[in-house]
Amino acid sequence: MVIEDKNRIKQIVDQSKNILVALPSNPNTDLTASALALYLSLGKNKSITVASPTLPVVEHSTLVGVDQIIQELGPRKFIITLSDVLGSVDKVTHYLEDDKLNVVVHPLPNSKGFSADQVQFSQTEPDFDLILTIGVSNLNQLEKLYTQEQSLYSNKTIISILAGNQDQDFATVSLANPNAGSNSEITALFLKELGLPFDEDIAANLYQGLEFATSHFNIERTTTETFEAAALCVKFKPRVSGQVRQREVPRQSPQRPVNADQSAGQKQPGVSQSINETQNNDEEIQPEPDWFEPKIFKSSGGSSQK
Secondary structure (H helix, E strand, O other): OOOOOHHHHHHHHHHOOEEEEEOOOOOOHHHHHHHHHHHHHHOOOOEEEEEOOOOOOHHHOOOOOHHHEEOOOOOOOEEEEEOOOOOOEEEEEEEEEOOEEEEEEEEOOOOOOOOHHHEEEEEOOOOOOEEEEEOOOOHHHHOHHHHOOHHHHHOOEEEEEEOOOOOOOOOOEEEEOOOOOOHHHHHHHHHHHHOOOOOHHHHHHHHHHHHHHOOOOOHHHOOHHHHHHHHHHHOOOOOOOOOOOOOOOOOOOOOOOOOOOOOOOOOOOOOOOOOOOEEOOOEEOOOOHHHHOOOOEEOOOOOEEO
16 A cells, blocks of 8 residues: 655654544444554554444454443543632642542732632543544544534544545545455555554454455455555464464374284274275275284395294
């Protein structure tokens, strides 16, 4: 995948300290894997929040970090504002009394003091430098994460990752790719192109997302970039069960010698059956007639012994 204006995007990501990764309602395995890969990668040196209007389902339980997905963007900072205080405030203190927090504003000597009509209350918006949306073609797909926080999205940088070609007017940077087999594919190559952290947990998530979106790499749903992303993941040997396994070669049991007095066609316990012991799966090969006869061995000197 070729990312246009890669240097600008890298600068945006590098300068962002508090990032929101937003998922639509009821995200599938591919979307969830992609979001959690970003959470794990960017979270190594930044504050990351990953959110969806709905909680993950059981089928996502093998994804690393799935317990970090939240449904609300709070809590928010609560602000108490005291107006018209210039030249009147000496200091501000606070103390706890039972379950109550008391904020005390101390007036300067000879000042007029304060009244209740000077007090106002407010809450801050969630503080994010950057928003990454996964699989979102319209912000309404984020449901309450958008409808309750619309002002948050109006003045923040938004990078959109989407396997598709839908219009994304809301995005500052759109990484929509109509040819991509999955969002996990775009995310894997995004991390690679920007030189962002990549480890076996990230690889495990993305590989599971790739498998899900392509129906275990069905040839009709994969591209060369799909296999490029998969190869990148396999390099880190993800260890989640059911994803990447190294096939074990079964160890063969050692063959035991057959005793001369053993009856024909009877096997010793523990002796592996070889392909020459059966014929047409049913007919046993009988030993030669002289098998049980005494044998004569000749030495190199030509003498014989019976």
